Amino acid sequence: MEHVALNMDIKTDIVIIGAGPAGSMAANVLRDAGKSVVIIDKSNFPRHKSCAGGLTPKTIAELPFDIKALSQHNSDKMLFKFTNGKTVDLNNELGACKMVIREEFDHYFLILL
Numbered sequence: 501m502e503h504v505a506l507n508m509d510i511k512t513d514i515v516i517i518g519a520g521p522a523g524s525m526a527a528n529v530l531r532d533a534g535k536s537v538v539i540i541d542k543s544n545f546p547r548h549k550s551c552a553g554g555l556t557p558k559t560i561a562e563l564p565f566d567i568k569a570l571s572q573h574n575s576d577k578m579l580f581k582f583t584n585g586k587t588v589d590l591n592n593e594l595g596a597c598k599m600v601i602r603e604e605f606d607h608y609f610l611i612l613l
C-alpha cells in the first residue's frame with residue numbers, strides 16, 4: 501500500500517471520508533448549500549467496487565445527474581426468491597432498475613463535484 505503525506509494547510513467547512521455514492525451525494529448536497537467540502541478516499545478512482553450495479557427508479561430520481569450515458573441495461577422486472585420461500589416482486593410501470601458499472605458510476609459522480 502502506498503502512503504502519501506500531504507504537507508499542506510486545507511481550510512474547509514467539511515471533510516468527507518469515502519467517495520462512494522454516499523460521500524459524493526453528501527458532498528453534492530453540502531456544496532449546493534454553500535459549504536466548502538473536501539472528499540478523501542483511500543483508493544485511486546476509478547476503483548473496483550463489488551456491486552451488481554442495479555439502480556431503482558427511486559434512487560435514479562434522487563441523483564443530481566442523468567444516468568443515460570452510464571446505463572448498460574434496463575430491467576423491466578426483478579423477482580427475488582429467498583431460501584425461506586418468500587419472494588419479492590419488483591415490477592412497476594417505471595421498470596425495476598437500470599444497470600450501471602459501479603466503477604464508472606462512482607467515478608462519474610465524483611468528477612462531477
Ligand SMILES: Cc1cc2nc3c(=O)[nH]c(=O)nc-3n(C[C@H](O)[C@H](O)[C@H](O)COP(=O)(O)OP(=O)(O)OC[C@H]3O[C@@H](n4cnc5c(N)ncnc54)[C@H](O)[C@@H]3O)c2cc1C
Binds near residue numbers: 518540541547550551
Ligand atoms: C455483491 C454486492 C452487490 C450489490 N449490488 C447492489 C445493487 O445492485 N444495487 C444497489 O443499490 N446496491 C448494491 N450493493 C450495495 C452497494 O454496493 C452499497 O450499498 C453502496 O456501495 C454503499 O455506498 P457507500 O458510498 O456507502 O459505500 P462504498 O461505495 O463502499 O464507498 C465507500 C468508500 O470509502 C472508502 N473508504 C473506506 N474506508 C476508508 C478510509 N479509512 N479512508 C478513506 N477512504 C475510505 C472506500 O475506498 C470507498 O471508495 C451491493 C453490494 C454488494 C457487496
